[in-house]
Amino acid sequence: MEYRFSMLANKLKSSMIRELLKYASVPGAVSFGGGTPDPETFPRHELAELAREVIEKEYKYTLQYATTEGDPELIKQILILLKRVYNLDGLLPENVLITVGSQQALELVGKVLLDPGDYVIVGDPEYLGALSAFRMRDARFLVVKFEKDGPDLNQVEDHLKRAQRENELSRVKFIYVVSNFQNPSGITTSLEKRKNLVELAEKYNVLIVEDDPYGVLRFRGEQLPSIMNFGGTDRVILLNTFSKILCPGLRIGVVVADRQIVRKMVLAKQGTDLCSPSLTMRLTARYLERYDVLEQIKPAIELYRKKKETMIEALKEEFSDVTDAQWTDPDGGLFVWTTLPDVDTMEMFKYAEQRKVFYIPGEAFKPYEEPSSSMRMSFCLPSFEQIREGVRRLKQAYLDYIEAKGLRCR
Structure with missing residues (x-):
């Protein structure tokens, strides 16, 4: 049966985030993908x-x-x-x-x-x-x-x-x-x-x-x-x-x-x-x-603060030798925006998948489709140890990528 979909329906595309997050259920994976709150913070x-x-x-x-x-x-x-x-x-x-x-x-x-x-x-x-x-x-x-x-x-x-x-x-x-x-x-x-x-x-x-x-x-x-x-x-x-x-x-x-x-x-x-x-x-x-929701949320804020600091520390430890690698250090929220030189983070994703670490490529957040050397990394859901291990795997995925591309770590 050939259905007569509307012009809008024919233009619809699957959410890149929803598609990429399917990989996060792989056993042993570390996911920095979704902006999913830590369930332990729910009252x-x-x-x-x-x-x-x-x-x-x-x-x-x-x-x-x-x-x-x-x-x-x-x-x-x-x-x-x-x-x-x-x-x-x-x-x-x-x-x-x-x-x-x-x-x-x-x-x-x-x-x-x-x-x-x-x-x-x-x-x-x-x-x-x-x-x-x-x-x-x-x-x-x-x-x-x-x-x-x-x-x-x-x-x-x-x-x-x-x-x-x-x-x-x-x-x-x-x-x-x-x-x-x-x-x-x-x-x-x-x-x-x-x-x-x-x-x-x-x-x-x-x-x-x-x-x-x-x-x-x-x-x-x-x-x-x-x-x-x-x-x-x-x-x-x-x-x-x-x-x-x-x-x-x-x-x-x-x-x-x-x-x-x-x-x-x-x-x-x-x-x-x-x-x-x-x-x-x-x-x-x-x-x-x-309940006072602003008081009730304070332990969750403190948890996220510590997780964010753990991610920043891990990024410094793993990527300090990569010239021009950058990341934001936000005053709140759930995300760190990381940029790596000479990288298309969409292409790099398959190497990250092999290392069982997942992020959202920056291309997903572009108003118009174009490659991006950035990625969104959410720190709210993984444990402290998973954050450190995930960033370590990310560094290995980056090295795999530049080697496959014939690039030089700089």
Whole structure:
């Protein structure tokens, strides 16, 4: 049978990350691939107790359909958390939408803002999930390089100026940025750049989509104000998730935006899944009501800090003799971005596979397909010993690769 798929379906490609992570189940493998939280950080006992309680006592809500906007009890707790984390005042329930994870939030942003051929300003490298969601809408990417303190704002303005000259500025729908500990690079956008980004957005009348799934996972330094603190809901859409600070299985994502945008996203969500699961929303609400999630997450933050330091130490030990080898040392989050000279990390992957160590090649995070000498390495799931052993194997895979290519270790 030859099925008549849509043009969109015919363009769909499998997620490189999902495909590569299949290898991670190989016995004896060390995987730096997925941004998967350590299961030992999940508050399973507290959630188990609450789950029984909310099913038995609140079954009329938890086992029934919910409103598309989300559980009012959860939205109430989220507004309290937004005040504590971001010091955002004046938000109303109408400014909040609960989604099935932040990936659905990204997909809904694309649905309500992008027409085929519209432009989105994105970074290089950029979060693959966002790129995938925007590609679903046939968006065109205006790419800016990342500097040590965030996106290159000169390149951002160059894109906006060019679009203005070509009478295409109305088709530049938003600037997308993961503001804290960016996935995949680990880079945090500086305070000055956050302010300047809002100034550019106001000057050229474009929106900013601020994605902040990792901001609470800070190991060192002071927390920076969110971009929304400077631009407000008029200029900024803030996305967040409980996947990294509670557990991903609950699939709770959050959109904070102007009520007009939220309303459009509600209508789009109705055509996607009608509503998020009542049970996981109310379970999350009661957890936030009974426990201080910001206190509860502190042991996990300390664990991730130590794991990150172990990875940095192992990289220094193994790759200090490789000239121009570089890696980021993030102040939080889950990822280290490692760059090796004269390497295509997609090609090198087969040598890593032979050594049973896995990473995500940098090519996966390119807005347009092109080779990359970088790789994303997640430190959150492997044990300390696995981190050290995995980096040792990575060095061997690198040596295998340059030998096969006839290159010289430099």
